[in-house]
Amino acid sequence: xxxxxxxxxxxxxxxxxxxxxxxxxxxxxxxxxxxxxxxxxxxxxxxxxxxxxxxxxxxxxxxxxxxxxxxxxxxxxxxxxxxxxxxxxxxxxxxxxxxxxxxxxxxxxxxxxxxxxxxxxxxxxxxxxxxxxxxxxxxxxxxxxxxxxxxxxxxxxxxxxxxxxxxxxxxxxxxxxxxxxxxxxxxxxxxxxxxxxxxxxxxxxxxxxxxxxxxxxxxxxxxxxxxxxxxxxxxxxxxxxxxxxxxxxxxxxxxxxxxxxxxxxxxxxxxxxxxxxxxxxxxxxxxxxxxxxxxxxxxxxxxxxxxxxxxxxxxxxxxxxxxxxxxxxxxxxxxxxxxxxxxxxxxxxxxxx
Amino acid sequence: xxxxxxxxxxxxxxxxxxxxxxxxxxxxxxxxxxxxxxxxxxxxxxxxxxxxxxxxxxxxxxxxxxxxxxxxxxxxxxxxxxxxxxxxxxxxxxxxxxxxxxxxxxxxxxxxxxxxxxxxxxxxxxxxxxxxxxxxxxxxxxxxxxxxxxxxxxxxxxxxxxxxxxxxxxxxxxxxxxxxxxxxxxxxxxxxxxxxxxxxxxxxxxxxxxxxxxxxxxxxxxxxxxxxxxxxxxxxxxxxxxxxxxxxxxxxxxxxxxxxxxxxxxxxxxxxxxxxxxxxxxxxxxxxxxxxxxxxxxxxxxxxxxxxxxxxxxxxxxxxxxxxxxxxxxxxxxxxxxxxxxxxxxxxxxxxxx
Numbered sequence: 001x002x003x004x005x006x007x008x009x010x011x012x013x014x015x016x017x018x019x020x021x022x023x024x025x026x027x028x029x030x031x032x033x034x035x036x037x038x039x040x041x042x043x044x045x046x047x048x049x050x051x052x053x054x055x056x057x058x059x060x061x062x063x064x065x066x067x068x069x070x071x072x073x074x075x076x077x078x079x080x081x082x083x084x085x086x087x088x089x090x091x092x093x094x095x096x097x098x099x100x101x102x103x104x105x106x107x108x109x110x111x112x113x114x115x116x117x118x119x120x121x122x123x124x125x126x127x128x129x130x131x132x133x134x135x136x137x138x139x140x141x142x143x144x145x146x147x148x149x150x151x152x153x154x155x156x157x158x159x160x161x162x163x164x165x166x167x168x169x170x171x172x173x174x175x176x177x178x179x180x181x182x183x184x185x186x187x188x189x190x191x192x193x194x195x196x197x198x199x200x201x202x203x204x205x206x207x208x209x210x211x212x213x214x215x216x217x218x219x220x221x222x223x224x225x226x227x228x229x230x231x232x233x234x235x236x237x238x239x240x241x242x243x244x245x246x247x248x249x250x251x252x253x254x255x256x257x258x259x260x261x262x263x264x265x266x267x268x269x270x271x272x273x274x275x276x277x278x279x280x281x282x283x284x285x286x287x288x289x290x291x292x293x294x295x296x297x298x299x300x301x302x303x304x305x306x307x308x309x310x311x312x313x314x315x316x317x318x319x320x321x322x323x324x325x326x327x328x329x330x331x332x333x334x335x336x337x338x339x340x341x342x343x344x345x346x347x348x349x350x351x352x353x
Numbered sequence: 354x355x356x357x358x359x360x361x362x363x364x365x366x367x368x369x370x371x372x373x374x375x376x377x378x379x380x381x382x383x384x385x386x387x388x389x390x391x392x393x394x395x396x397x398x399x400x401x402x403x404x405x406x407x408x409x410x411x412x413x414x415x416x417x418x419x420x421x422x423x424x425x426x427x428x429x430x431x432x433x434x435x436x437x438x439x440x441x442x443x444x445x446x447x448x449x450x451x452x453x454x455x456x457x458x459x460x461x462x463x464x465x466x467x468x469x470x471x472x473x474x475x476x477x478x479x480x481x482x483x484x485x486x487x488x489x490x491x492x493x494x495x496x497x498x499x500x501x502x503x504x505x506x507x508x509x510x511x512x513x514x515x516x517x518x519x520x521x522x523x524x525x526x527x528x529x530x531x532x533x534x535x536x537x538x539x540x541x542x543x544x545x546x547x548x549x550x551x552x553x554x555x556x557x558x559x560x561x562x563x564x565x566x567x568x569x570x571x572x573x574x575x576x577x578x579x580x581x582x583x584x585x586x587x588x589x590x591x592x593x594x595x596x597x598x599x600x601x602x603x604x605x606x607x608x609x610x611x612x613x614x615x616x617x618x619x620x621x622x623x624x625x626x627x628x629x630x631x632x633x634x635x636x637x638x639x640x641x642x643x644x645x646x647x648x649x650x651x652x653x654x655x656x657x658x659x660x661x662x663x664x665x666x667x668x669x670x671x672x673x674x675x676x677x678x679x680x681x682x683x684x685x686x687x688x689x690x691x692x693x694x695x696x697x698x699x700x701x702x703x704x705x706x707x
Contacts, residue, residue, distance in 0.1 A: 230615065231614055276612065
């Protein structure tokens, strides 16, 4: 079987750790208690294709309900997709069963958003970070495991002497470090961080962002970084995929995306980010999208953004679905009428001057 | 100059707990004029929310000791009885909270809740109140307000709920609107809609706005003046332009250097503020920021700085023991990308100060 090159591999740079093709996840909506029948489906992810290259940080951005977290959970196979293909190091894993997944689990790890609820309050930090070793039967000797855990604690900037402390004895930033240490314990090939800094105070956010960046450089981690804060994503990621209502609408190198976004939705997102510079804020013409994101149970036909798009043309955008293809500047965008350089300069604070 | 609409003088809020007295707000002064907007910025536990709850009298039943003066439109709100305060609250001063779902009653229709806010302060018929509710829902940009007024809160999206909250806050034409993290729970595009709305309504009604947030981007876009809070006190206060152009306090520098910014190159290194916010029970001695300050000197551990005007700029207040010249040089270095250790190295801290 041959795999068609997907978005992100066309330029031939870097080999892919994960290849996702036409991934679909529909959650059924049922009615009735005894005679349950399906009355519809939440189309959380609907035909997503992209690659995650080895050693890169890929950002997944979009608003609540766009399917970014579902995509991540599918990649980790915490969910079984409705259809589509997920290849991890060339192996098809989309439809593997539990037993088949076990050896993969140690290759993929996750860092969660909330450092308060993702750590068991009744376990010591040593046990929490050592748990992956226990699950996978590694470092079985007690002294051996303790050494391995303390080494991890040192790597993420925790004091190894705090091995026997409980999560409540740590601050929010330190707890997030515990989560990072746990995720790194098995030396995974892929780490997915789902909003890892959004629950933290601004001064602490920077500590965790810097930590993730350092670890990535040091260990050559492949990182998928999910966040809604675009300034954070820009700072951390090499490439960024923008999602809207279950579809990837644009994917590009970080600098390209922020300097010349081509999809009008990306433009609107960047335009909406408040800039901590009063002068720039006054100059910028904020492009405010009207209305709300349509329901994923009944998404608009053709281009899903057409109901809110300032550049929508009737008879085209609402009839023919645009495909993700290369636009000026190298961005891949799914749009019939991508933004021009003039439009970008007016709206986007990060536009190349 | 005319009397400001709200003047807060030496406001202190203390809570008794088993571990000791929590000094959540520890001597705060600020004022807001009509049509002006003030941003209060700080981390969790800096006292930014508690100080405005105290203004609204919302800490009264929680065993808090509130002292100082809160002069609103000529009256001291702290001396009012509960009944008198209730007439001010929701009518002359309104508040928008962070989480709109927990501030709307799940059991009643949105229109009903808005109409109730009208009838609590005005002697009008239910029909008239409902009309006003529908008018306001339309004004904040909810489509088909007539029909939407009969919906329940759970039928609204996050952005619509926040708009309904704003409609409820504005329904009695308040003179002062306090917005506590009004957009933190929202997506960026919805946040932009809500910020636009608050700005537009402020211009139309000439209300004063206090915007409490941790997001420096939000305050840069909507406020005229900013107060930075740390450990229950204001440590710097100035016009929004001055805070971003020539910040004076090392904590403000820290905040500005620790956030990734879309307006700077991508590879600018973030500089986190070391350590963590102090306990409000055992305030650090001297300057409360000294345990985390990269430019601390021995004297700063003993002397508690007052909030005073910066030499040459009477509108810019700062509580820092470094001299103006030292601060100017330090910020110059930091702004150019030096990390705090390099800046400290380059600027002789000991030269002039005793």
